């Protein structure tokens with residue numbers, strides 16, 4: 001194989017998402033079946049031994065695309081030459097906790113990591129923040145990396161997007177692959193707004209196919225928005241395999257593009273589109289091509305949607321103000 005390997009850094013590599021993620025990166029699902037990768041695993045000192053165990057298992061898979069694994073507790077080493085960074089390591093929410101409770105605990109992690117990305121990553125670095133509160137952690141990391149173009153910092157709402165597709169497919173009896181143009185707006189939190197007004201079910205408008213406003217408002221939206229909490233309640237631990245799968249989807253789509261006629265949802269720095277204040281990392285409908293994303297423009301936002309988008313954006317503004325108050329941005 002002659003292609004230069006892509007350096008992929010994963011933080012929190014010894015955690016439950018890390019365990020579900022690394023094997024899929026190494027087997028080519030993140031970037032493509034012909035793209036060799038080198039993995040850099042960042043952990044805190046207590047996590048290094050477990051990360052070594054995972055690396056032993058990765059070796060034992062003899063993945064043809066995996067060209068090396070480095071393990072470190074030093075962000076400066078972990079992000080050296082990184083092309084893709086998956087910031088997973090954070091404190092997960094446990095029963096009864098709201099994501100906002102995690103702001104100060106996790107803020108301290110993302111500022112030094114942002115600085116290390118700024119100082120050491122490759123020029124084409126793409127960052128996905130998974131660790132919660134993902135949007136605001138992405139904002140913290142981005143603020144600490146003034147030399148990296150702001151749009152390279154993204155937050156994961158693809159799990160919400162996939163959850164919404166699955167719920168809509170179940171309601172309409174359509175195949176998952178028949179659902180297109182679904183949008184998650186706002187924060188990866190209970191205020192997020194899964195929007196079906198522009199979505200399609202087998203080529204027909206999803207809201208018209210559903211034709212059930214009560215289901216939309218009282219079942220669909222809360223089920224998607226509170227799915228993380230429902231998983232925690234059921235499993236006694238936050239979602240892991242589905243989160244890892246969504247992280248793979250997010251980066252794969254960013255790098256390899258959206259399908260013709262479809263779009264996806266990504267938490268990205270707002271350019272002011274749809275009335276979302278510039279700079280906030282909020283989820284939008286985006287198309288991806290040639291390793292870049294663009295916000296889908298010109299969608300008509302009805303009053304029902306407007307109220308919900310505004311509520312989630314307000315929460316993002318409050319989180320931003322809180323981390324500003326803590327000196328994290």
Ligand SMILES: NC(=O)c1ccc[n+]([C@@H]2O[C@H](COP(=O)([O-])OP(=O)(O)OC[C@H]3O[C@@H](n4cnc5c(N)ncnc54)[C@H](O)[C@@H]3O)[C@@H](O)[C@H]2O)c1
Pocket residue numbers: 011012013014015016017018042043044046047088089090091092093109129130131132133134156157159160188238239240243
């Ligand atoms: N955006 C989403 O859709 C989404 C979905 C699921 C989970 N999450 C979040 O992802 C994060 C990770 O979840 P998990 O279940 O893997 O948690 P986990 O506790 O199993 O693993 C987290 C790992 O991160 C490590 N870690 C902590 N601080 C670190 C640091 N400074 N540098 C490197 N590693 C560090 C820990 O040692 C641990 O191994 C949580 O914040 C969780 O809430 C987000």
Ligand SMILES: O=C(O)C[C@H](O)C(=O)O
Pocket residue numbers: 092093099132159227228229231238239
């Ligand atoms: O909800 C959580 O805290 C975990 C994760 O963000 C999820 O959506 O499953």
